[in-house]
Amino acid sequence: MLQREFTEEQQMFRDAYRKFLAAEIVPHMEDWREAGIVDRSAFRKAGEQGFLMVWPDEQYGGMGDPDFRFEQIIIEETAYARAGDWYNSLHSRLVGPYLTRFGSQEQCQRLLPKCVSGEHVLAIAMTEPDAGSDLAGMRSTAVERDDHWLLNGSKTYISNGINADVVIVAAKTDPDNNPHHMTLFIVERGMAGFERGRNLKKMGLKAQDTAELFFNDVQVPKANVLGEPGKGFIYLMQGLAEERLIGAVGYLSAAQLSWDLTAEFVKERKAFGKPVAAYQNTQFKLAELRTELDIAQCFVDQCVRAFNAGELTAVDAAKAKLVTSELQVKVADAGVQMHGGAGYMDEYAISRQFTDARISPIYAGTSEVMKIIISRDCLGGDYNPFNTRNF
Amino acid sequence: MLQREFTEEQQMFRDAYRKFLAAEIVPHMEDWREAGIVDRSAFRKAGEQGFLMVWPDEQYGGMGDPDFRFEQIIIEETAYARAGDWYNSLHSRLVGPYLTRFGSQEQCQRLLPKCVSGEHVLAIAMTEPDAGSDLAGMRSTAVERDDHWLLNGSKTYISNGINADVVIVAAKTDPDNNPHHMTLFIVERGMAGFERGRNLKKMGLKAQDTAELFFNDVQVPKANVLGEPGKGFIYLMQGLAEERLIGAVGYLSAAQLSWDLTAEFVKERKAFGKPVAAYQNTQFKLAELRTELDIAQCFVDQCVRAFNAGELTAVDAAKAKLVTSELQVKVADAGVQMHGGAGYMDEYAISRQFTDARISPIYAGTSEVMKIIISRDCLGGDYNPFNTRNF
Amino acid sequence: MLQREFTEEQQMFRDAYRKFLAAEIVPHMEDWREAGIVDRSAFRKAGEQGFLMVWPDEQYGGMGDPDFRFEQIIIEETAYARAGDWYNSLHSRLVGPYLTRFGSQEQCQRLLPKCVSGEHVLAIAMTEPDAGSDLAGMRSTAVERDDHWLLNGSKTYISNGINADVVIVAAKTDPDNNPHHMTLFIVERGMAGFERGRNLKKMGLKAQDTAELFFNDVQVPKANVLGEPGKGFIYLMQGLAEERLIGAVGYLSAAQLSWDLTAEFVKERKAFGKPVAAYQNTQFKLAELRTELDIAQCFVDQCVRAFNAGELTAVDAAKAKLVTSELQVKVADAGVQMHGGAGYMDEYAISRQFTDARISPIYAGTSEVMKIIISRDCLGGDYNPFNTRNF
Amino acid sequence: MLQREFTEEQQMFRDAYRKFLAAEIVPHMEDWREAGIVDRSAFRKAGEQGFLMVWPDEQYGGMGDPDFRFEQIIIEETAYARAGDWYNSLHSRLVGPYLTRFGSQEQCQRLLPKCVSGEHVLAIAMTEPDAGSDLAGMRSTAVERDDHWLLNGSKTYISNGINADVVIVAAKTDPDNNPHHMTLFIVERGMAGFERGRNLKKMGLKAQDTAELFFNDVQVPKANVLGEPGKGFIYLMQGLAEERLIGAVGYLSAAQLSWDLTAEFVKERKAFGKPVAAYQNTQFKLAELRTELDIAQCFVDQCVRAFNAGELTAVDAAKAKLVTSELQVKVADAGVQMHGGAGYMDEYAISRQFTDARISPIYAGTSEVMKIIISRDCLGGDYNPFNTRNF
Numbered sequence A, B, C, D: 001m002l003q004r005e006f007t008e009e010q011q012m013f014r015d016a017y018r019k020f021l022a023a024e025i026v027p028h029m030e031d032w033r034e035a036g037i038v039d040r041s042a043f044r045k046a047g048e049q050g051f052l053m054v055w056p057d058e059q060y061g062g063m064g065d066p067d068f069r070f071e072q073i074i075i076e077e078t079a080y081a082r083a084g085d086w087y088n089s090l091h092s093r094l095v096g097p098y099l100t101r102f103g104s105q106e107q108c109q110r111l112l113p114k115c116v117s118g119e120h121v122l123a124i125a126m127t128e129p130d131a132g133s134d135l136a137g138m139r140s141t142a143v144e145r146d147d148h149w150l151l152n153g154s155k156t157y158i159s160n161g162i163n164a165d166v167v168i169v170a171a172k173t174d175p176d177n178n179p180h181h182m183t184l185f186i187v188e189r190g191m192a193g194f195e196r197g198r199n200l201k202k203m204g205l206k207a208q209d210t211a212e213l214f215f216n217d218v219q220v221p222k223a224n225v226l227g228e229p230g231k232g233f234i235y236l237m238q239g240l241a242e243e244r245l246i247g248a249v250g251y252l253s254a255a256q257l258s259w260d261l262t263a264e265f266v267k268e269r270k271a272f273g274k275p276v277a278a279y280q281n282t283q284f285k286l287a288e289l290r291t292e293l294d295i296a297q298c299f300v301d302q303c304v305r306a307f308n309a310g311e312l313t314a315v316d317a318a319k320a321k322l323v324t325s326e327l328q329v330k331v332a333d334a335g336v337q338m339h340g341g342a343g344y345m346d347e348y349a350i351s352r353q354f355t356d357a358r359i360s361p362i363y364a365g366t367s368e369v370m371k372i373i374i375s376r377d378c379l380g381g382d383y384n385p386f387n388t389r390n391f
């Protein structure tokens, strides 16, 4: 496998974070899966030890180091520790940056410190019962009133939906019904008319609370409008490259774990007098997957580098998202098969790896949506022939 | 789709059974899934109405009609009603026939009527913690004593393991340690030393109880030896063609349901102003799967015909098992994807279709074992060139 | 493999035809491949011995037996003898029936006997440089004049294009430019203005002549209009189920040959001290393909049965075409790989099996067009749920 | 697509080489394909203009720049100009380095300048009729005599076999028959007993001469032994990483061309009133392949970087070879399909792209052999868990 590049500081950070996970998170995961929700203390403990949100400026309690590799380490270790359904990165790196990217300084000062400390849990609510891939199809609306906006509508499949204290909610705000005219609102726990629905039962990601949210005449103060009214759709698009990179890093790490779990299993497990790893079918399948993993890892690592250099395009991020999410399913699926009956049992990690994996090609933009993005780019007029196109 | 062939009587039987399922089974499935086990009343009700075991002679309470298509109808309708994890066919057609095939008349008279009526639930226990694909690796043993055999060992992953009243247990019985010298024992609820372990938590088939069984110095009376001592391995092999046909019929019916559920969903669901069914990717994927399903159905139906004619080989049954189980997973997987986020939610049937499907290529002989069987046959010396080999 | 069903007479026919091929056709194939065209004598010899067109009435020189299995035997044996690029079935069963289906008795009497005897070679010309899948896009036109039609246009990729004496040509004939208003013309060798272009160089099917045809003010006598003017498009559609069944039988037989060739090779070839057939990767791949072949064969045989009963739908034929053509490529591809370097050499049959196969998913309706046909059917409003739909 | 990194000098080199190809090579390729062999002048012209062998020291006529990216540029542009079957890189970068790596200074001085100038064409002969993947199975032998070795045996599938003036031949040289005891001999045109067999007819790579070579009592002077006697097997192994990197760069560039050709075609070609590129099936397939290509390119480029740093392992090179060769076939195959009938015609480049591609997963180590290498590595005892293994 090609050498990966992390600084010494980052290696130390990795070790420290791994120890934190082993001590504070991993021992509780099974209980939280049973409960269908992570205990809020998880966020606070991570916050206390400086592992929740590392990117914000020191004034907000972060490390202020913009190198994405710190986040990459967090995501990799979390996934590799089988704590992926804690969903800390949604809080810290996917939703958090909305505040600094589009929010006012007042909003940052008011909200960010508590996000960094883990007192506040974050969520983002775009999807609705009738609008997922096609956000422009959403029906939630907000109408401007004196000092507030009146928000109405319902959202579904919202991660951290039960735990969240602060939810960024997208709603349509054009009196003329332009479907792309949206605004992002910061809705806070306790606002009148903001109700939570069921914590939805789902195939995997058992410790993550995925919920319905309802907004009935919620009066969102103008101070809680994120950025400029009407620009919500554009804002949502702006974060996509980063969000998909976060996703890709996580999916791939989960796939790496599935491969490692399986390799270990087949070396131990015997059938017909030999380890299952001694059969050529096992060897070839694992070699194919090992190859795909290494190649995907190389690509993701280069995407991280490009991202750090400010050069990662939304299209390349879509490629990373597409490939890693499909690979995560593929490796977990092969892993289940090679585990035999054990692969179907909760007590073997691979079983949950499989059911957890299945959502990756669906959320944060389905594989089909990724293909739409990619084909639009490469079949568009601007695409150059191979030997001229990328330098 | 090519015409299928059922008699008028069979069509009526199908209708009646479908009504029975709708009235007595389907309304409880979700509760039973929650409980991790089917209520025993399910077996009794089916027994009462003549739907549990149809093949045994009238003297035992059955219809005595050997046409496999009655069983096919039961399996198809059960799967199509999403009651596949009731696992009635394991009881009635997979384990039940061991009694008539290898048992004495005394044993049949003693046990069969209660199996037909549903008072007794059946299970079969071969797999052990260290021996699944490779049955010859099992460690359970039985030693002959005066009027009984002393059975010791443990079994795992036993379907109906908690509910079962009568368990056919395979154990090694050769003093000289010939690994293929096994005997089948009829172990009954209440025999001293026969303990049940945990009802194992698993990915899918939630209503089916899969359990560990322990045998500590169980004294199995000689009257409870099935067939001749030492012939257990051969007996187990003899039922394989039929068992895999049962499996194949079920996997394929589940796949048919997944396709139908998905087709229905994509016709209703809209994205970007059009039904998801209006996109060519959706159409082509569903057309490919429709084709694979129709072809597999044709093969399975011909296998049923061959079985009725006494001509189904173990190798052809292995092909049917291999193809249908892989297809079941494939269709469910595509179905989840086309459902978008809904595909991940318990409340949408496709989600459970997917997790239920994943075991099919593993149990009743893994896909790898099927390929061993098939390759041994077709790469063996007896295989003739195409234009002479099969007539 | 499930039993196939042929009558004793058919078995004898198979043997006789196989002998004919071995004596008269196979020894010349390599020369004809070199020449890029089959010698016309091939058709005459087959005609003389009664193997060219078997289905026509005895008055025309045929056997008059409508059972499609005679054709199936011809196609299977031809493919299995590696004489598939002779393309006799295009002549005899694909184009020939146009005469009896739509032609007048005069036309049949005038033309059919020479087709049966092999003096006349047949072709059909639909495709044009700018219109393949989409026949309605063709530009050839014919305008009615006193006693003839004036035909203009050009066709391409026409099989038997050089050898053909009689070509059925589709052209647009609507003064009002309705794109589906076509007429079929019987164009004969020697008609003024009918020119042949190049015998196109292509990847495989080397012995088959695929050519361009040009029509410059060809005066086609009215006696050579096939059926009613304006109904050409409908006529073309009517033959599709049969044509695709012919295709499917051939593709599958070629695939059977590729499998047999490969199985034989890997049993002989040694690497690292063992036959290549002794490696599990080889075994599993061949077992998978064996299974797919057997299942496809079962489906095709049932389609033949349905066709004989007058019940084969265009949609089922499309399924057969889709699956068998893709499988032909897949088996040949795996076969090449398992042959190692030999797989790339003309002197090993598998190499040509591979390049010959690659056209099957393209002509006679591409796989994409098959999927359009199938999805239209199964996503249409008339499709019923599984347990009611096909009996 | 992620940015690739070449120096300005390299970009200029690329432009110059592209012009050279367009002027001197590309116009002749079709003739050479027809002839089954490249005219020797191709090598001389490239030599004259400094494009044949760039890596050797200036004393031998090269540029002396060890940066692999010059070779990468040559390979990429050659493949992208559809001149891949010229096979210049086999001469210059695959065989040539054997001289500097293992040869004496005398040998370098005697032979290298003419290789650089293109007067000598190089080949390497390992494979035999009965030994390909398993080189230790070769039967050619050489016995030491006074001032020479007596070489006997035959080789097959030797690239540049007809054109070659200097052939590096592997033969067994252990009196005790240790199968890995081999010696490499420099056999020159005109040595008595060195005969060439047929220029083998093959599926693709039509302009490349692939031949049998025979050695009957060839007296190879001791001055023509390469390196130390007995070390031949080890020498062959040492070049593997570099050879597979060369292969990977070429396969991938060919795949890039196939994609570009296809994208261009589907944008132009119309069916049913729309460009074929307007159909979602086309878009999605091309997006998937675009993604795979970009990811593979990233990996190959990183392998080049690792190679330049002296860090490329044989295992990573095997991964690159495996993935790019399979991808080359996959893209060409999809390209043929999307071309419709045109994809089967020699006059459309994609047709030859497809037949040329098919050898890549076979030679220079089959995909199966790559998987053996990779699985041995990753299932071996030294493999560490993901989050520790590659930094």
Ligand SMILES: Cc1cc2nc3c(=O)[nH]c(=O)nc-3n(C[C@H](O)[C@H](O)[C@H](O)COP(=O)(O)OP(=O)(O)OC[C@H]3O[C@@H](n4cnc5c(N)ncnc54)[C@H](O)[C@@H]3O)c2cc1C
Binding pocket: A123, A124, A125, A126, A127, A130, A131, A132, A133, A134, A156, A157, A158, A159, A160, A202, A205, A210, A359, A362, A363, A364, A365, A366, A367, A368, A369, A372, B269, B270, B271, B272, B276, B279, B281, B282, B337, B338, B339, B340, B341, B342, B344
């Ligand atoms: C566990 C979980 C957590 C989630 N967390 C959040 C969250 O925190 N916040 C949030 O806002 N959302 C969240 N979501 C929602 C998620 O982002 C959506 O489910 C996803 O975007 C897909 O939308 P959908 O479910 O409406 O599917 P649909 O958009 O209805 O798609 C259905 C199918 O149609 C396909 N399709 C759609 N358009 C096309 C087209 N043009 N061509 C071809 N095929 C097409 C899709 O790919 C898919 O296969 C979550 C979902 C899940 C399951």
Ligand SMILES: Cc1cc2nc3c(=O)[nH]c(=O)nc-3n(C[C@H](O)[C@H](O)[C@H](O)COP(=O)(O)OP(=O)(O)OC[C@H]3O[C@@H](n4cnc5c(N)ncnc54)[C@H](O)[C@@H]3O)c2cc1C
Binding pocket: A269, A270, A271, A272, A276, A279, A281, A282, A337, A338, A339, A340, A341, A342, A344, B123, B124, B125, B126, B127, B130, B131, B132, B133, B134, B156, B157, B158, B159, B160, B202, B205, B210, B359, B362, B363, B364, B365, B366, B367, B368, B369, B372
């Ligand atoms: C829900 C459920 C219900 C079950 N019900 C019953 C029941 O009622 N009664 C009962 O007796 N058992 C039952 N089983 C057990 C089931 O039959 C076994 O799990 C199955 O046979 C596989 O055995 P294993 O789990 O030991 O896997 P193993 O045999 O350990 O196989 C592990 C992996 O190795 C592969 N492998 C094995 N040998 C080879 C080889 N030679 N070459 C290549 N690969 C190989 C396998 O294919 C598999 O991928 C059940 C299992 C489950 C999960």
Ligand SMILES: Cc1cc2nc3c(=O)[nH]c(=O)nc-3n(C[C@H](O)[C@H](O)[C@H](O)COP(=O)(O)OP(=O)(O)OC[C@H]3O[C@@H](n4cnc5c(N)ncnc54)[C@H](O)[C@@H]3O)c2cc1C
Binding pocket: C123, C124, C125, C126, C127, C130, C131, C132, C133, C134, C156, C157, C158, C159, C160, C202, C205, C210, C359, C362, C363, C364, C365, C366, C367, C368, C369, C372, D269, D270, D271, D272, D276, D279, D281, D282, D337, D338, D339, D340, D341, D342, D344
């Ligand atoms: C060896 C050979 C022999 C032949 N013999 C004959 C013959 O005897 N007589 C005759 O008339 N013709 C013959 N043909 C022509 C053959 O039938 C056509 O090539 C074929 O129908 C495809 O048409 P096309 O080449 O125009 O491809 P196109 O129709 O241009 O298709 C190009 C690609 O676009 C795809 N495509 C088209 N429409 C859609 C859509 N709506 N959605 C998604 N994808 C789409 C196609 O599937 C294909 O992949 C022959 C061809 C060959 C190569």
Ligand SMILES: Cc1cc2nc3c(=O)[nH]c(=O)nc-3n(C[C@H](O)[C@H](O)[C@H](O)COP(=O)(O)OP(=O)(O)OC[C@H]3O[C@@H](n4cnc5c(N)ncnc54)[C@H](O)[C@@H]3O)c2cc1C
Binding pocket: C269, C270, C271, C272, C276, C279, C281, C282, C337, C338, C339, C340, C341, C342, C344, D123, D124, D125, D126, D127, D130, D131, D132, D133, D134, D156, D157, D158, D159, D160, D202, D205, D210, D359, D362, D363, D364, D365, D366, D367, D368, D369, D372
């Ligand atoms: C166009 C062309 C150019 C070539 N140029 C050269 C050249 O210049 N010099 C030269 O020396 N050689 C050359 N070769 C030969 C080439 O390197 C060999 O063909 C290749 O190494 C495969 O060897 P083989 O053909 O003997 O296949 P085999 O080794 O016989 O392999 C047959 C099949 O068995 C499989 N197999 C083998 N071992 C195993 C195993 N343990 N487990 C599972 N599967 C296995 C292989 O993967 C393959 O699928 C060339 C070949 C071609 C076709």
